[in-house]
Amino acid sequence: DAKTTQPTSMDCAEGRAANLPCNHSTISGNEYVYWYRQIHSQGPQYIIHGLKNNETNEMASLIITEDRKSSTLILPHATLRDTAVYYCIVSQLNYQLIWGAGTKLIIKP
């Protein structure tokens, strides 16, 4: 079973920041938080991952709480092409990923 809890769906206005929450209260010390997304009928796309510190790359920012029991993926300026299912996964490095249901993010014009 997936170790994370995400809202089933979210809406966000185009141009706004999309903040996607994820709860992982049972995360262990050596588990990372990974985010992937899947656009309809395509393979998943890696977004970002982190252990303790907040991370940022060209796609998104990952904010991890100090107790590591939850995190937030931030898409700073959402576009229509960001409409996808976003998966938050916790896993040790080089371990298989267990996929939950994810959050269906709909960006509205």
Next chain:
Amino acid sequence: GAVVSQHPSWVICKSGTSVKIECRSLDFQATTMFWYRQFPKQSLMLMATSNEGSKATYEQGVEKDKFLINHASLTLSTLTVTSAHPEDSSFYICSARVGAGELFFGEGSRLTVL
């Protein structure tokens, strides 16, 4: 990022025939590749882990004789669905890990068995 390519992207076949799906790492070598299956409106389910030069490791409930996996080189893994039936119709996705972090995924292959 690293590129993983799958072929074919979609295939339609008759019941009882076998279908081969290829997964290639285009710009890196992958000692390990993963095969997933995804039914409509469901999440990805890991089928097996493909190791170069050795036998694949299958997840519980996945029939190894039905889903044949071959990983003969560091850039190619194949999944053959043998004696396919309509219930095997699904979206099959492969992935490979680069370094110690992220997985890169192929575009997926949609199989429809008539």
